[in-house]
Amino acid sequence: MSSRCHDCVGVALALGLAVAMAALTASCEREERDTKAPPESQISVSSVALSPLQPGEASAPPGGSHRSIEENAFNLAQGKQLYTWFNCSGCHAHGGGDIGPALMDDQWLYGSEIENVYATIVQGRPNGMPSFRNRIPDQQVWQIAAYVRSMSGLTPATASPSRSDEMQNKPAEQSMPRQEPKDTHP
Amino acid sequence: MNRMPRTVPGREEIARDGPWLSEAETHRRLERTWETPPGLWGWLSTVDHKMVGRRYIATAFVFFVLAGILALVMRLQLASPENGLVSADRYNQLFTMHGTTMMFLFAVPVMEAFAIYLVPLMVGTRSIAFPRLNAFSYWVYLFGGIMLWVAFALNIGPDVGWFAYVPLAGPQYAPGKRADFWAQLVTFTEIAALAVSVEIIVTVLKQRAPGMSLNRIPIFVWGQLVTSFMVLFAMPSVMLSSSMLIMDRLVGTHFFNKAEGGDALLWQHMFWFFGHPEVYIIFLPATGFVSSIIPVFARRPIFGYTALVLALFATAILGFGLWVHHMFATNLPHLGNSFYTAASMTIAIPSGIQIFCWIATLWGGSPRFATPLLFTIGFIVVFVLGGLSGIMLASVPLDLQVHDTYFVVAHFHYVLIGGAVFPLLGAVYYWFPKLTGRMLNELAGKVHFWLFFIGFNLTFFPMHLLGLEGMPRRVYTYPPGLGWDTMNLTATVGAVTLFVSLSIFAANVGVSLFRGQRAGSNPWDASTLEWATPSPPASYNFAHIPVVSGHDPLWEEPDGLPVVSGLRVNQREVLLTTAVDAEPDVREPVPQPSIWPLISALTLTGMLIGSIFTPWAVLWGSIPVAVAVTAWFWPKSPPETPEPVID
Amino acid sequence: MRGKPVWSIGLIAMLMVGAGVAKAQVTVTAPASAAPADDGNWVMPAKNYASTRYSELDQINSQNVSGLRVEFTFSTGLVRGHEAAPLVADGTMYIVTPFPNYVFALDLTKPGAPVKWKYEPKPVSAAQGVACCDFVNRGAALADGRLFFNTLDNRTIALDAASGAELWKTSLGDINKGETMTMAPLVVKGKVLVGNSGGEFGVRGWLTALDAASGKIAWRAWHTGPDSDVLIGPDYQPFYDKEKGKDLGVATWPPNQWEIGGGTAWGWISYDPDVNLIYYGTANPGPWNPEQRPGDNKWTGGIFARNPDTGQARWFYQVVPHDLYDHDGINELILLDMPVGAPGDAPGNRQTRKVLVRPERNGYVYVIDRTSGEVLSADPFAYINSTAGVDLKTGDIHYVDAKQPVMGQVVRDICPTAPGAKDWNPSAFSPRTGLIYIPHMNVCMDWESQEANYIAGTPYVGANVRMFAGPGGNRGELSAWDPVKRAKAWSIKEDLPLWSGALATAGDVVFYGTMEGWFKAVDARSGAELWRFKAGSGIIGQPITYRGPDGRQYVAVLSGVGGWAGAVVAGDLDTRDPTAAKGFAGAVPDLKERTNKGGMLYVFALP
Amino acid sequence: MRRLSGSGVVVALVLLGGCQGVQSALDPAGDQAGGIAGLFWLFLGVLGAIYLLVLVLLVGALLGLRQRAATERRLTGLLTAWAGGTTIIILGLTAFSYGTDARITRLGDDAELTIEVTAKQFWWQVKYVEPQPSRSFETANEVYLPVGVPVRFILKSQDVIHSFWIPNLHGKTDLIPGRVNETSITARRAGVYRGQCAEFCGFQHAHMALDAVAVPAPEFEAWRESRLKPAPTPTPEDQLRSEGLQVFLTSPCVMCHTIRGTSASSRVGPDLTHVAGRRTIAAGALPYSRGNLGGWIVNPQSIKPGSQMPDIQLEPDQLQALLAYLDSLT
Secondary structure, three states: OOOHHHHHHHHHHHHHHHHHHHHHHHHHHHHOOOOOOOOOOOHHHHOOOOOOOOOOOOOOOOOOOOHHHHOOHHHHHHHHHHHHHOOHHHHHOOOOOOOOOOOOOOEOOOOOOHHHHHHHHHHOEOOOEOOOOOOOOHHHHHHHHHHHHHOOOOOOOOOOOOOOOOOOOOOOHHHOOOOOOEOOOO | OOOOOOOOOOOOOOOEOOOOOOHHHHHHHHHHHHOOOOHHHHHHHOOOHHHHHHHHHHHHHHHHHHHHHHHHHHHHHOOOOOOOOOOHHHHHHHHHHHHHHHHHHHHHHHHHHHHHHHHHHHHOOOOOOOHHHHHHHHHHHHHHHHHHHHHHHOOOOOOOOOOOOOOOOOOOOOOOOHHHHHHHHHHHHHHHHHHHHHHHHHHHHHOOOOOOOHHHOOHHHHHHHHHHHHHHHHHHHHHHHHHHHHHHHHOOOOOOOOOOOOOHHHHHHHHHHHHHHHHHHHHHHHHHHHHHHHHHHHOOOOOOHHHHHHHHHHHHHHHOOOHHHHOHHHOOOHHHHHHHHHHHHHOHHHHHHHHHHHHHHHHHOOOOOOHHHHHHHHHHHHHHHHHHHHHHHHOHHHHHHHOOEHHHHHHHHHHHHHHHHHHHHHHHHHHHHHHHOEOOOHHHHHHHHHHHHHHHHHHHHHHHHHHHOOOEOOOOOOOOOOOOHHHHHHHHHHHHHHHHHHHHHHHHHHHHHHHOOEOOOOOOOOOOHHHHOOOOOOOOOOOOEEOOOOOOHHHHOOOOOOEEOOOEOOOOEEEEEOOOOOOEEEEEEOOOOOOHHHHHHHHHHHHHHHHHHOOHHHHHHHHHHHHHHHHHHOOOOOOOOOOOOOO | OOOOOOOOOOOEOOOOOOOOOOOOOOOOEOOOOOOOOOOOOEOOOOOOOOOOOEEOOOOOOOOOHHHOEEEEEEEOOOOOOOOOOOEEEOOEEEEEOOOOOOEEEEEOOOOOOOEEEEEOOOOOHHHHHHOOOOOOOOOOEEEOOEEEEEEOOOEEEEEEOOOOOEEEEEEOOOHHHOOEOOOOOEEEOOEEEEEOEOHHHOOOOEEEEEEOOOOOEEEEEEOOOOOOOOOOOOOOOOOOHHHOOOOHHHHOOOOOHHHHOEOOOOOOEEEEOOOOEEEEEOOOEOOOOHHHOOOOOOOOOEEEEEOOOOOOEEEEEEOOOOOOOOOOOOOOOEEEEEEEOOOOOOOOOOEEEEEEEEEOOOOEEEEEEOOOOOEEEEEEOOOOOOEEEEOOOOOOEEEOHHHOOEEOEEEEEEOOOOOOOOOOOOOEEEOOOOEEEEEEEOEEEEEEEOOOOEOOOOOOOOEEEEEEEOOOOOOEEEEEEEOOOOEEEEEEEEOOOOOOOEEEEOOOEEEEEOOOOEEEEEEOOOOOEEEEEEOOEOOOOOOEEEEOOOOOEEEEEEEOOOHHHHHHHHOOOOOOOOOOHHHHHHHOOOHHHHOEOOOEEEEEEOO | OHHHHHHHHHHHHHHHHOOOOOOOOOOOOEHHHHHHHHHHHHHHHHHHHHHHHHHHHHHHHHHOOOHHHOOHHHHHHHHHHHHHHHHHHHHHHHHHHHHHHHHHHHHOOOOOEEEEEEEEOOEEEEEEEOOOHHHOEEEEOEEEEEOOOEEEEEEEEOOOOEEEOOOOOOOOEEEOOOOOEEEEEEEOOOEEEEEEOOOOOOOOHHHOEEEEEEEOHHHHHHHHHHHHOOOOOOOOOOHHHHHHHHHHHOOOHHHHOEOEOEOOEOOOOOEOOOHHHOOEEOOOOEEOOHHHHHHHHHOHHHHOOOOOOOOOOOOHHHHHHHHHHHHOOO
8 A cells, every 4th residue: 555545545534524424414404303393384385376377477486485394204204193193094095095186196186385285284175175274283284294295205215204013005105206296187 | 674584594584583583683573573554544554453452442431431421411310300401302312322332332342342452462472363353343333333423413313222122113103314323333333243252262262372271261361252152142133133123114124013914022032132141241251350350469369260260151151041031021921931030040140159259269368459459349249239139130020010110220230330340440450551551540549449339329229219119211300209309319419429430530541641650561460471561562462472381370480481482573473272272283374454444344334324324325335345345355465485383 | 916817808607517597496586566567667776676686678688689789878077986877767867977966867769868957966075075985876766757866965856857856955964074975765655765874984874764755854763872763662573682682772882982883874775565674784883993893883784674664673683793894784685585495405395485685795695584684594605714604593603713803913815805795786686597696806805903083074994904806816706696506606707896786687688897898798597798898987887778768678887987996097096005995906906007987878779 | 348338238228218109119009019029028138138248258358357268178168058059049039939920920810800001102091891892981091990809901002112010009011012911900908009101112201100099899880980971061051161162172182082972082192081080181290180281281292292292272262161171071
């Protein structure tokens, strides 16, 4: 081993450590167990439109201000638990759908942003989706909305839930390939 | 390059040690053959068991201090009822990290570290077997420890207990990557432990000094040999179960999924099948320390050598037969439980015999109350109490009341701190001169001992009563008015005392390293071979391989050890002897320092950490590991002239 | 997916050895009062009170059926499951569609049968959210110039058959509690009998009689709760002791759980004028998870006989006490007068009994004395491994312990599956052959019970189900069952489950549809396939036949895949999740490639 | 050295004095706990004596008493005697342990009452099981036991492993998902005891307690009959409580709780049909009082952070109406 190699190993080590540290700090938020989430403001929900068409010049949709919710593993796990407890699985099964539409495919009837899903849960939809306003506290609605997005792989795989201790159904959300949402529906 | 070696008439150019080379000349040549290259490169690629051993001990003690601080924070949180110092989530991380670090990153590694350093010296050989594997083991251990503590710093520290029972640690109830880091750490530390145990077994069985037949092996070395065999059989169980846990969590297998035919108790069986032998893996080396210290400070050979060795075997074998006493509360059939009650009770007999032999040795000698002996006496006082409370735990009805309560916390601290840390501290005071060439300060040692002894009992004795009065383990707080408040406060005061005593110890070590009294090669007038080398020993340990004719070579040959000569001086090689009678057999070349163990450890770390986040990392990560290991085992140029027989 | 070899659609004729079926001197007939002579019309889905679905028209017979061709079609413009039976009376055909439950009247006297009138009930669209198994409707009923049908949001409506004007409309249930109505009413002695559905939502079941003239509620019988609610009074004489006791509708439930106990009535009703009793079944108890409702859970999963005038119960037989597998007891009850005896008995020493025959969801063909409620025989017509037979003396069914659902653990390979060996789709009986033609399934399932949380308006199921093809790999089968010999005469294995009704005619032809869209005619005696037609979408409707104004015989059927079996296509579900559609996605993941959705009426005739 | 170890024993005895307690294994109030406590004192005595013997030997060795007598041969003899002695003591203790174990197990054979306890993350679902289903009912976080009557417990878990432990009555038994475990308790002395989960089960493992109330048989029957009755529907003129019921049925409460006699029947959270009749709420975290109940409803995450009960936003008057209604459910 000639001496030239000595410093290249040192550099490689330092570089690797720097990259690792950067990646790891991002995981701080993923693992936070914040059981007492601050109440989300209502305004931001209505700021997200349901239809991409806008008269005049189309303005860019506002950034998902609630993205941090769906990047937190605890929120997604709680969302999956509540999805079963509050009987969402009764109408949507484990994402394949039943009375309600499938949630794990790329078809989104009422918008795929987390704010859209939040609005669908709170307001309900005319063709049979009940309105859970005043029935599910805000923080839990955000958690369920985040979980619904993870069913089609729209949340980071490291935060998405893995399988439950129940009957094997679809592959776990963390191994679902990301399916770009499409807003076309017959 | 070497100066022309003096040739032996009738032989080609082979330079070997022997009477024809002066001591200084032999030292100079051997030093140049065995020394580690200077600088960072040398530091990173050393295969000298003494450098790796010192590093291992230092790293283990760093983790010991870190875990100790966590314990102190836990005690401060529990000092008063409904305390708000730390949140529930943080506390769960604290006790998991405390348990995991103490068991996986301190206790087993530090015992193995002492083995790495001392066993080659005590059996009279120049190097540990598979020295590059030894370096690899250290790096894997270090990177595992760093991974866990970096994860803890980044709030991904495991929070499911050091035992990580499923389904709490399973895919559904432990979101995120916390439990995965715990499971992967287990893989790191078990690889390191398995590697060291293989080295120790081969070193003890094949590289003993001529004449050191089985009945002359020092009891410390017996302890390490038996422990290494226990490691071989125990560690794979936890490695397998932690890998099964990661596969359940990441790939969606159903090993522990009760719905699809898995079973939560499968985890407990596989974990405790490792778990209980683990605590004996920690305890048996400590008995080795005690069996080394007591004869030296009682100034007489150990009493009941054979009884002690047989007790080691009995403990090791019985140790594998009683893991279900951790699971008496899971309602397994009573007949099965009664077998484990019997086994758990029986293992007290070999321990009883060991205690008797040590006290008998003291009885027969005239004890000299230096710090190592103080710690050994502390060990007997504390460990025996812990062992007796262990017999209570062996009984199913009693265990149902005290299992998972603070009574058990008290029990295992009495047998682990009492059984391992007391002898370990004694061993540090005893072997510090050999490792560093300087003595630790005796007065500071005695203050350290008394503070440690009082602090320990103040902390853990009340916990017996806390457990009987109903306080369960791993609670981040407790309600007032149940009669637990004063005892918890006492425990916290004791913990602070322990912390003070350990600070004194750290100061003592720090100061003595530079200004400690110089120690000769045998400051305690001990009898085992490591005291026949200078302090600290030269890179090649022994100028000439000694010949042994009894238990206590230095006491039986006060005027210098007979030696055997003929090993090369310009080639790294050791003398292999037969397993039973240690008859000289063949000379084995020893590998040169190499960077590849480090690189292999780095690539393995990359693969293991990567496989927490994606199963593909196992596939792609294994390529750099294969490359590094291939380079590691790439055959070097063979020694010039193979020399089968010693003349 | 379990290994499922592609099953060639073929005819496996299991010809009965021994006595030729035709010459059996033993006759099995439907009671004349309940099955009057055929006047060429089709005024109720079951054809007659005896539910024989048999027509005496024989212009189309086994020789000339191969020449059958489409006369006219009519698109309903809806994409959900079309389970209804078209009705024909005096030159007009009436069809009821799935949600939003349009009613069309087609004028058969004019070529191409244009629309005479269309009635739109405009039910609340939110009702679709509480319809467990697709927003279906199983048809209407015609009586005295009036057409009666139910809407999904629990309203029974009477229309004037001629003009389509609304006569009266009665609201009977609350969708906020998960209640819907999908059944075809039955009109008996001036009373319209209707029942609710919603067992999967914890709806407390009832059967209500409305006065045909005014729409007022004449009586209502609940299926859980105290005897006063269940209209159990002095003339209630069940045959078996297990049905006797005070307020069993409360005692066999954990406290207050009977209020959300299910036992709805969404299936078929038969009526025997001679003994003046109506017969119908009650659906599954709620929730599916049996451990959450210990006890027999009376009066769910059984057969009631009631007096249509007062609603008072005469007898009751619980087919599945403490139902384990969601086996609703709502299938059709064919009223027959037939000789009953052990299979080996010589024909001589059997006496003719008034019976009702039902191919039950748990895989047995029950033959029960319809005057007393005594079970005369219960023989499997499909593969069963979850029960071990019915004890005829006590009426008890023996559940196999190994297949009992356990909370939190998957119990594997339970046959028949939750929708049963045969679900609601009705079979037909031909007095000429004496055989009952049963379109049914051959599907098994894995079942994991979970704790169910009752939140009004949301599903209250408490089980994960995964279905797959049964032994043999074929998921459907048309079986010709001889009730006297208590054995299959012949059977046709079908690849997909059969979810359509069957029709038998005097021309010795049996019609049925497959979920892929094939409308088939087979020989009533041998089961040989005579004719087939590929409809636009899967057929889950009930075929009928009638004599048109021009005197020719026509056969009509509604296609439009859906229902529980077709929800995968109708709801555009994702079959990567085998538990979708309560497990049916696991059984028919290939359905989406083999048929599309879309409702269409097809009417066939000979050229 | 000797002074110190002596004083250690003294301290121990003093500490043992204070062993009355509602959650103490040393204050048995049931046959099982009594048997175990007896075995404990026996073990403590024997093992304590051995410990003192070892200390005496150690001190003797250190002070160099009778050094001359320590010839190898006598020491070897002593060693064999010591090993034999230890073995005999071990066998004795094992025998006693088996005896107690067998006796305790037989105690549960003739149980007349069956209670099914299902552990959930961080509370206990308790169901009194009767042969006739309509006479079995559910409650939460409390176990009423008739004194002198052996009671069989069926132990299940729906999420992670917990451990059912009432120290004054019996040792602990784990509740493991996928298994059905059993234990039995025969309360001997009336009184209120506290049990707690003893297997780490997540955030709020520390606040997962339950009340065990042993009462004489007649009082137990009265309690059971009262628990069988559904919740009384508030009369129309009782305006406040009717509004309270309406608030309950139109707020998050209905998603998780059951009140028999109303349409709320979800089993995510405890059954509240007789919540006002319980000694504590939130699995022992708070004694029951109208104020505590109000504080718990509005802000559970600060009392038990990580519990599954979310913070509920209610208008003050709604909260008062709800509390009025819940307070009436004794």
